[in-house]
């Protein structure tokens with residue numbers, strides 16, 4: 001038997017129902033927030049991710065699926081969504097007019113990670129990117145949007161952790177202070193952090209191994225290394241979040257795992273136990289330098305990404321997700337009734353009514369059982385004699401009440417009894 005690759009999964013049964021609920025909520029929310037759907041390739045040139053996410057990040061050093069195609073092109077399966085959107089923004093010259101561009105994507109990402117609760121090698125991220133505005137109201141919207149979406153999906157325990165990474169020079173000042181503080185403790189840090197100390201010291205704050213150690217708990221706060229402009233900007237973001245009634249907490253240790261972030265960064269965390277150590281459901285931040293770094297004109301941007309499997313896992317504790325019930329099940333016996341069944345099903349389905357019928361030659365008795373198994377609300381009982389008079393019997397599967405109606409009235413009947 002061939003089995004699925006490690007770290008991948010099939011979305012079936014309850015998970016499939018939950019994913020549908022989540023995807024509908026995403027499309028619905030994004031429409032009202034006025035974000036355009038964008039789809040970029042699942043693989044891109046290797047350089048794109050290595051340059052944007054950062055050569056010294058965990059994602060790039062340990063987790064990317066890099067491969068060569070048959071013509072020796074260096075490619076990478078996308079580990080995240082922002083780089084592709086920014087590449088597309090530049091390549092399609094969207095920077096000229098009509099800014100900001102507001103996009104959302106929803107697709108699979110690939111990271112060679114140790115699979116576990118809420119962590120897979122193939123997973124799905126929904127994310128939003130707003131390109132071309134540096135107004136703090138964008139920061140507030142990018143944070144409040146996933147917060148409200150998660151609330152809509154039933155979450156009541158959400159907390160936003162927010163931090164300010166400031167400009168490049170603010171971060172340089174901070175990096176120096178951080179290195180100065182960490183230098184005497186180097187021997188107590190993990191192997192990765194020893195390397196990060198030289199290559200990318202900010203990443204040390206994001207370390208899964210050292211994260212909880214006393215050394216890291218007492219690091220200098222990045223908030224004390226901000227310029228006046230950056231501090232003012234951050235205050236404005238928090239002010240807008242207060243107006244929007246978003247429950248946040250400033251956490252000066254949040255740096256996120258990607259190199260392109262500056263100014264505001266945030267995580268939306270749920271306390272649900274099923275999530276274990278993977279409690280961050282959505283996360284994001286500003287990336288004002290990335291467009292320029294990839295060869296476009298200077299364009300301030302902000303975005304977030306939300307892991308759908310993690311979200312789905314946490315939803316397990318919120319509700320009971322059964323397959324949706326069927327509006328109607330059509331029962332028939334002979335060929336004449338069968339032809340009517342397929343025609344009627346087509347008409348009803350076309351009118352937005354969910355319908356099914358037997359396709360395996362079941363007896364009438366078994367068809368009734370099938371209707372129950374599929375939780376059909378109404379039964380449509382076809383019978384040749386009635387059909388010749390243009391009549392159809394409808395039975396309410398709950399009250400068992402039967403009504404005979406004119407076959408031309410069936411759609412109206414179904415809609416008004418829906």
Ligand code: ATP
Pocket residue numbers: 080111113118119120121122123124125256257278280281282283284305306307308309310311
């Ligand atoms: P973590 O700290 O949990 O590893 P991250 O910093 O790698 O997260 P991002 O790259 O910002 O996370 O991705 C945003 C969201 O995507 C995460 O909050 C999570 O919901 C989801 N996510 C990231 N990696 C995985 C994975 N391997 N499997 C499932 N979901 C993931």
Ligand code: MG
Pocket residue numbers: 257
């Ligand atoms: Mg990670």
